[in-house]
Amino acid sequence: xxxIATAQIDVIPGNIRENWKQIEKEIQRAxxxxxxxxxxxxxxxxxxxxxxxxxxxxxxxxxxxxxKKIAAASRDITILWGSCAIDWEKTNDDGRPRKYNxxxxxxxxxxxxxxxxxHPFVIKTLLPNYRCFDDRRYFTSLRQEALEEGLSLEEALxxxxxxxxxxxxxxxxxxxxxxxxxNYSLSPMSILAKKDISLFLNLSASPFTLGKNEKRHRxxxxxxxxxxxxxxxxxxxxxxxxxxxxxxxxxMTAAYDKxxxxxxxxxxxxxxxxxxxxxxxxxxxxSEKPMAPFQGRMLLPALRYGVRKxxxxxxxxxxxxxxxxxxxxxxxxxLYRSVLPKDHLLLVNTPTRFxxxxxxxxxxxxxxxxxxxxxxxxxxxxxxxxARALEGLPVGKEKIHLTxxxxxxxxxxxxxxxxxxxxxxxxxxxxxCNANKTEMTVGYGTLYGDLAGALxxxxxxxxxQIYELGRALNEWYGQEVIPKGIFTVKPxxxxxxxxxVTKGLGDPLIYEYHDYLLKSFVEPWQRNTPEDxxxxxxxxxLEEHLGCSVKVKDLFPTHAxxxxxxxxxxxxxxxxxVAKRIQAPPLIAISxxxxxxxxxxxxxxxxxTDRYLEMKEEMLKVVKGS
Numbered sequence: 028x029x030x031i032a033t034a035q036i037d038v039i040p041g042n043i044r045e046n047w048k049q050i051e052k053e054i055q056r057a058x059x060x061x062x063x064x065x066x067x068x069x070x071x072x073x074x075x076x077x078x079x080x081x082x083x084x085x086x087x088x089x090x091x092x093x094x095k096k097i098a099a100a101s102r103d104i105t106i107l108w109g110s111c112a113i114d115w116e117k118t119n120d121d122g123r124p125r126k127y128n129x130x131x132x133x134x135x136x137x138x139x140x141x142x143x144x145x146h147p148f149v150i151k152t153l154l155p156n157y158r159c160f161d162d163r164r165y166f167t168s169l170r171q172e173a174l175e176e177g178l179s180l181e182e183a184l185x186x187x188x189x190x191x192x193x194x195x196x197x198x199x200x201x202x203x204x205x206x207x208x209x210n211y212s213l214s215p216m217s218i219l220a221k222k223d224i225s226l227f228l229n230l231s232a233s234p235f236t237l238g239k240n241e242k243r244h245r246x247x248x249x250x251x252x253x254x255x256x257x258x259x260x261x262x263x264x265x266x267x268x269x270x271x272x273x274x275x276x277x278x279m280t281a282a283y284d285k286x287x288x289x290x291x292x293x294x295x296x297x298x299x300x301x302x303x304x305x306x307x308x309x310x311x312x313x314s315e316k317p318m319a320p321f322q323g324r325m326l327l328p329a330l331r332y333g334v335r336k337x338x339x340x341x342x343x344x345x346x347x348x349x350x351x352x353x354x355x356x357x358x359x360x361x362l363y364r365s366v367l368p369k370d371h372l373l374l375v376n377t378p379t380r381f382x383x384x385x386x387x388x389x390x391x392x393x394x395x396x397x398x399x400x401x402x403x404x405x406x407x408x409x410x411x412x413x414a415r416a417l418e419g420l421p422v423g424k425e426k427i428h429l430t431x432x433x434x435x436x437x438x439x440x441x442x443x444x445x446x447x448x449x450x451x452x453x454x455x456x457x458x459x460c461n462a463n464k465t466e467m468t469v470g471y472g473t474l475y476g477d478l479a480g481a482l483x484x485x486x487x488x489x490x491x492q493i494y495e496l497g498r499a500l501n502e503w504y505g506q507e508v509i510p511k512g513i514f515t516v517k518p519x520x521x522x523x524x525x526x527x528v529t530k531g532l533g534d535p536l537i538y539e540y541h542d543y544l545l546k547s548f549v550e551p552w553q554r555n556t557p558e559d560x561x562x563x564x565x566x567x568x569l570e571e572h573l574g575c576s577v578k579v580k581d582l583f584p585t586h587a588x589x590x591x592x593x594x595x596x597x598x599x600x601x602x603x604x605v606a607k608r609i610q611a612p613p614l615i616a617i618s619x620x621x622x623x624x625x626x627x628x629x630x631x632x633x634x635x636t637d638r639y640l641e642m643k644e645e646m647l648k649v650v651k652g653s
Contacts, residue, residue, distance in 0.1 A: 029191040029305045030315075032062035033261045035278035035293065038232075040074030040267040043086075047072065047093045050108070053300065054100050060302055062104065063191040068230050068263040069109035069203050070128065072097075075232035076267035076274060081165040082123060087113050098133035105134040105190050109202060109230040112148045119167055127151065128166045130200045130230055134190045141200075142185045142222075145176070149187060151202040152180070152215045159234060159269055159616070159625050162204075170213075184218050196307055199224040199256070203231040206247060206260075220254040225307050227251075227258035234267070234274035235295075235329055236619050240321075244281075244289050252287030257312040259303055264296060266336035271623030273482075274616045275333045279321065285310045291318035295325060296332040326492070326617065327499040333615035334484050335366040341481070345456030347373045349447050349477075350393060351521065352386025355461045357393050357513045358493055359485060361500040363459070364397045364508075372399040373454050377442045379407040382521045383529050389512050396508040402450075406441050413437060435522035439476030448479070457481035460612045465490045465536060467611065467622060468545040469596050470604030477520075478611050486614035487621040489546060490518070490538040540582055541596065543575035548600055550620045557597050558639040564589060565642060586646045594635075601633035 034053035039045045050067060057065040069075065072093055073086075080086050090111050097106055112129035119125050128151040132139040138147035150169040154162035162168075173183035186197045199219030206229050208214045216227065233239070243260075251258055264278040277295040282303055284290050291314035293301055302315040338344065346363050350356040364372050374394045378387055387403075394401035414434060420427040429437075447458040460480030462472055467486050472478040485493060497509050519526040519533030526532050547555040555572075563569040569579050583589040605628050613623065620626050 029064070029194060029196065029307060030060065030062040031064045031066060031191075031259065031303045031305055032057035032060055032300060033066045033259065033280050033303070034300045035068060035262055035264050035280050036071055036299065038068070038071055038074050038263045038265045038267070038276070040265070041077045041080050041086075042074070043072050043089050043093050046074070047096060050097060051100065054097075054104065054106065056300065058104055062302065063194075064105040064107065064189060064196075066228055066230070066259060066261050067106070067108035068261050069130075069232040070111070071108055071263065072110045074265075074267055075263070076159065076234075076269050078269065081111070081126060084124065087111065087124065087126070094131060098131070098138050099136050101133035102136045105132065105139075107132045107187075107189065107200065107228060107230070109232070112146065112150070117167075119165070121164075126166050127172075128154070128162060128202060130187075130202055132187050132189055132200075139187065139189070141187045142197075143182075144185055149200045149202070151205060152184060152213075153204040153208060153211055155204045155207075158620070159272060159274060160204075180213060181218055184215055186219060186222050186224050191307075194307055196226055196305070197222070197224045199227045201227060201229045203229065203233055205229070206250070207243075209246060214250075216250055216254060220256055224256060225310060226305060226312070227256055229258060229260045231260060231262040232276065233262050234616065235277040235325070237325060237617055238619070240277070240279060240325075244320075247283055248287035248289065250287070251283050251285065255285045255310075257285045257305075257310060258283045259312070264299070266333055266340065268613065269624035271611075271613050272616050272621050272625055273333060273337060273613050275329050275336070277325075277329065277332075281320075282312055282314060282318075284312055289320050290314070292320040293318060294321055295323075295328050324499065326488075326496055327503060329617060330362060330484060330496070330615060331365055334362060334482070337482055337484075337615070338366070341457075343457050343481075345371045345373070345451075345454050347375060347447055347451040347454055347456060347458040348461070349442055349458070350374045350376055350390045351382070352376075352389035352393075352513065353516065353518060354493055354497060354509075354513055355463055355485065355518075357389075357509045358497045358500065359459055359461045360393060360397060360399075361497070361504070361508050362484060364399060365500065365503065369398040370400065371456070372397065373450065373456075374399055374401045375447060375450060376401070376403045377406045377446055378403070379405070379410065379438055379522075381438075381523055381526065383527065385512070386516065386521065386528060389510055389516065392510045393508070393513065396506070396510070404446055406438065406446065409441050409445070410434060410437050413441075431523055435520070436473045436476060438522050439473035439520070441476075443473075443476050443479040459484065460486065462486045462611070463488055463490050463493050464549075464618070464622075465538065465542055465545060467608055468549065468604065469536075469599040470602075470607040471534070471536065471599075472607065474607050474610060478607060480612050483612045483614045486611070487617040489542040490536075491542050492617075537577075537582060539577045540573075540575055540579060543573040544593075545596065545600065547573055548597070549622075549626060550618055552619075556636065556639070557593055558636045558642070560593055561590070561639055561642050561646075565646065590643055590646070597635075598633045601631070605630050
């Protein structure tokens with residue numbers, strides 16, 4: 028029986044030295060377990076999402092040196108790991124030294140060469156160029172390498188013969204995307220399966236998003252059931268970013284038998300290492316200890332892990348949160364408190380005359396339940412003083428006049444840019460942005476006000492998911508830390524009389540409908556536009572396509588009212604909201620398409636297709652004619 032150890036190390040992006048220290052410890056642990064082989068994830072030395080660090084030759088030389096350190100450590104154990112390989116004699120298409128996203132193997136202190144291979148490593152075949160992935164910007168694929176060498180991919184893609192004690196395993200080594208081949212014209216798994224391999228080993232750097240693990244299980248299970256070859260999947264843990272968008276890596280190392288059944292899976296963000304037993308002749312694969320496939324919910328674990336790792340990465344241990352008595356700030360407060368000591372979280376309520384006693388009371392109850400320090404700092408006098416100083420100032424022949432809307436934004440900016448920023452500096456920490464994805468989509472937030480902060484932890488959650496997270500947090504705490512009233516109060520910025528929650532007034536968004544409308548603009552693989560929305564509305568299938576439970580025609584009495592609402596939010600989404608998103612803080616990715624690097628936007632302005640304008644004209648004519 029062959030013992031295969033895996034280590035889903037907590038990769039620190041861009042820090043080769045610290046990652047090597049982790050790897051060195053895992054090699055020793057694998058030896059102590061009597062493992063014949065240690066399998067590590069894709070890009071475990073460098074990290075995966077590290078931007079243009081790949082353009083630094085000094086960084087590449089450092090990577091090469093540490094690849095050699097890993098190989099030298101393989102004196103009595105086989106090690107398989109993902110890293111960057113460099114060919115200094117060739118260039119990528121950009122003229123820089125040629126780089127490969129590669130898998131290395133070493134045994135007896137030396138690099139191993141794949142069967143009939145030209146390099147001491149396996150090159151990634153499929154380079155993803157969508158969502159957060161940009162492999163083609165930096166790396167050369169095996170497909171391109173084979174084309175240059177005059178080889179077919181069948182010739183270029185060969186097994187790795189890996190020593191395992193007294194035995195040798197013919198393995199098909201795959202790098203992440205090489206198994207996500209459903210939209211490609213070729214399948215690396217199918218090619219390798221024809222070469223008498225006994226086991227697939229997939230080395231991954233796969234960021235978490237909701238639903239992704241379930242899709243991977245379905246996809247791999249289906250493929251393996253046809254190929255009749257077992258697989259071990261090893262993924263990274265950690266938090267990495269593409270600037271604006273922070274991605275958690277959940278690990279969740281898994282094993283599939285030769286019928287494609289998921290037989291073992293590590294818990295998300297936990298279990299740094301696993302041990303598997305493989306019988307080469309029978310093809311039987313099992314985990315040494317029971318590892319039942321994970322069945323829990325991922326939303327809260329992903330966000331708790333992401334927040335904790337983000338604070339650690341920026342070396343901050345204290346946080347200031349403005350709490351209003353509403354659901355968004357309450358959820359953020361409970362989320363941060365779940366990873367911080369109670370006295371490292373400062374909650375601040377900054378009321379004006381527009382804030383109700385009800386929401387002020389809810390904010391205080393929240394602080395009491397979280398057992399964190401709480402301040403009340405009324406800001407009405409600040410706003411009035413600023414307004415008096417500006418009102419009536421001469422500008423040429425005109426005089427400055429502040430409208431009610433301007434004063435609303437002044438409140439938001441005073442709260443964040445003035446009060447919270449000063450308190451966070453004095454407290455020795457950061458302050459947060461409590462935005463949700465619905466607000467970010469239409470720019471329903473004040474630039475340099477409530478859109479300010481070091482991290483927008485919940486900005487990839489639609490409003491309905493904010494409530495879901497709030498309930499999950501109360502469940503996690505085992506008590507109602509977020510008071511019941513916060514779940515039932517009308518969502519409102521409370522910046523004017525028109526947003527009085529005691530009268531049932533508040534946000535202009537109808538979240539039960541607009542969450543799903545706005546989501547359709549952003550997250551589907553084939554993103555929707557007003558043309559699609561209006562066509563579905565006209566044929567009576569809009570609710571079905573959006574997945575919302577409300578009846579749209581109950582919300583809008585006429586075609587004109589529906590169209591007016593649609594265009595209002597589309598104009599905001601594609602208009603000034605883009606500029607606000609560009610300037611907003613980084614967020615933690617949860618969805619299939621978060622803002623930031625994943626959804627690449629241009630400030631091009633809203634656009635309506637000819638077909639949309641034709642349908643709109645026809646529908647409004649019918650109304651006028653009747």
